[in-house]
Amino acid sequence: MIIAMPMSRGRLASHFTKAQRIVIFNEYHQLIANFDNPALTGGCSAKKAMLDLIKAQKADIVIVQHIGERMLGKLLSASISVSKGDSRTSIEQLLTDSSDFNRRMLNASEGRTSLNHENKGGCCSGASGGCGCSTKGTASNNLAVHPLKTKSTDIARLKYSGFRVVT
The missing domain is CATH 3.30.420.130 (Dinitrogenase iron-molybdenum cofactor biosynthesis domain)
Incomplete structure (x- = not known):
């Protein structure tokens, strides 16, 4: 091991x-x-x-x-x-x-959701086809996580700084 x-x-x-x-x-x-x-x-x-x-x-x-x-x-x-x-x-x-x-x-x-990934446009939107990670954030407005699914409807309303929700 x-x-x-x-x-x-x-x-x-x-x-x-x-x-x-x-x-x-x-x-x-x-x-x-x-x-x-x-x-x-x-x-x-x-x-x-x-x-x-x-x-x-x-x-x-x-x-x-x-x-x-x-x-x-x-x-x-x-x-x-x-x-x-x-x-x-x-x-x-x-x-x-x-x-x-x-x-x-x-x-x-x-794992922790990366809203910065989405806010920065993600790495998968580049001309080279991206890195292979999922293309959208995964949080909804109730903060449930749905890994590897694309759901961008409520991402713009959420902001995080460490573990604290910032409004």
Whole structure:
């Protein structure tokens, strides 16, 4: 079993794609690889490079604190399990907890919705055909999430800043 963990400052990164490093551990919790996070350069192609790195390392499990619904959906589609963690928890405890099925994220809707993606026009609207992520935001006015479905009717009315709704 291979476990990937996004890390910043020696702890689990609070947001998956904003981690400084991607650290890979084996089933015995031994460090086997340590990479600069390619997603830090920004954009969908950089996030795809991060996903490709994790796939290339043959990760079975990724530990996250916060992750966007698009990236979560891509990990799950690649048959990579995603375990919920907390940056205040020790690395050893996070690695141990990653085998607990009660911590698993099973649906892309458990990830955070990116309204910025839609507000910026999305990355899929470019002349090159885009990056392959979904083309529209996924929130409705009751904040229900419908991953990988295109629904843009109520997106313009919602604005987020971190976890707080901004009106």
